Amino acid sequence: MRERYGRVGSLDTEWHRIAEEEIARKGRVRGRGIVTDDTLMVLCPMAVYNETGRHLDAWDMASGMVRQIAWTPRWVPELQRETMLLERLFYPExxxxxxxxxxxxxxxxxxxxxxxNCGAAMYIAPVGAVNAGDPHGAYE
Incomplete structure (x- = not known):
C-alpha cells in the first residue's frame, strides 16, 4: 500500500472516488472492493487504541466503539460520502x-x-492482533 499510495491517512481520497457517471449509471456502488464494511469496522477499535494508548477493556468498547460507529463521521467509499458508520452496517454489526x-x-x-455473524467479529479482530500469542491478555 505504501509503495502504491504512500501513507494512507484517510479513505476520502481521489484514487478511491468513483466517477460521477459510474454512480449515475449504477446508483449505489460497492466501493470497488478496496474498502469493505469489515475494513471500516476494524478501523474503529484501532482509533480507540490510538486514543487510549493502552489495552482496551469492555468499557472502552462500550464507549469508544459506540462513539466511533455512531457519532464519528467517516468516509464510506460505498456510499461516496462522509457519514456515520452505523448507517452502513448490517443488524449484527x-x-x-x-x-x-x-x-x-x-x-x-x-x-x-x-x-x-462474521462481520461483528471485525470489531474485536484488532484485540487479537494486539494480543497475538497471549490469549489471557486478549480475554482480559
Missing amino acids: KWIFHRHQLTSCDPRQGGIGNMV
Whole structure:
C-alpha cells in the first residue's frame, strides 16, 4: 500500500472516488472492493487504541466503539460520502450500538444475544492482533 499510495491517512481520497457517471449509471456502488464494511469496522477499535494508548477493556468498547460507529463521521467509499458508520452496517454489526447505547447494558455483557455473524467479529479482530500469542491478555 505504501509503495502504491504512500501513507494512507484517510479513505476520502481521489484514487478511491468513483466517477460521477459510474454512480449515475449504477446508483449505489460497492466501493470497488478496496474498502469493505469489515475494513471500516476494524478501523474503529484501532482509533480507540490510538486514543487510549493502552489495552482496551469492555468499557472502552462500550464507549469508544459506540462513539466511533455512531457519532464519528467517516468516509464510506460505498456510499461516496462522509457519514456515520452505523448507517452502513448490517443488524449484527449494529448490536454493539443497540446494547450499549440504547439498553445501557453492562459492557461485559455487550455481545450477549447477538446473532452469529462474521462481520461483528471485525470489531474485536484488532484485540487479537494486539494480543497475538497471549490469549489471557486478549480475554482480559
